[in-house]
Amino acid sequence: MPRISPERRQARREQIARAAVEQFAARGIHSTSMANIIDASGLSAGALYTHFTGKDEIITYVARTTVSGIFTGFSELLHRSPPPSPGALMERITERIDSADVPVGFIVQVWSEAVTNPTVRDAANEVYGEAFGFLHQYSRSWLSTAGGLDGQQADAQAPRQARLFISLIYAHILQSSMLDSYETPTFLDDVAGLFPSG
Template structure:
């Protein structure tokens, strides 16, 4: 029997994950059956179950991959000189997700924002998925905090800025933007960058105490 290459195995796994992600984004986790995933991926049950035991494992793999891409993006930014500011970094992170998951297109629309909303809904009732998201979130938050420390070292932000608080807010901002895309649809090009630059330009008018 011919040996199957690792590249083939990886491509098949990606085919399954992309098919599942499209189904989950389109119909939600509970309304999607494994039969729907098989049809979307155009694979047999045996081919899919070789990699994943069911929907729970599929959604866990999808979420874990997304969080890892974000962590790697922010870890990389933390060692750049100078570190990219939020108006560059957050759009970069979203672009990285698009590059890693190019299969998440349906009728030309990137479905990741809708998938994200579905995942957050499922987290409210699925303890195992909630734990996975919490672990991934903590790693992404720690990576963002290192970016903030790089800002401090470069003199781009106050030395007493709360790195963890800023990390949480930056993550929330990206999540909120993705939620807008999911609910409202396409926003004008450059909206995220322009909004971040405007926010960064604000100055506190109150006298220093």
């Protein structure tokens, strides 16, 4: 049997993930079966199971890659002095969320699944940890430059600001997935005053 190149393997995983997300968005996670995902992917069951062991693994893969995609390229912001303002960073993050290939409703479904599914819960905690790690570093950098705090003060304040960022990101995801009247620009205007202005 010929070996599949890493690029081809990754392309197949993405194909399966896209098909699964379409099914999750249309049916909900609980109502989507592996048979639904197999049919939507256009692959055989054998081909699909060489890439994923089951629905939980697909869910966790999509959740991880979605969050990674939101923060891709943002690490360079940590090397700017000063880094962009918290409001500007929130604007960039919400733009990434709003333009992602994965509907925000899927992320909310993942949170719901994580309440009772240990595998998905582990992935959700991993995703949170990665996002918090970046936002903690960013907050430390912002507070010690444009925020006007000394190093010790910035160290003490950074975790709190990172948690605020996470809460606002989650609020944006939840509201944009559920509320017809929700508008991202209004949300960004409302939260602008929550961060130190420097």
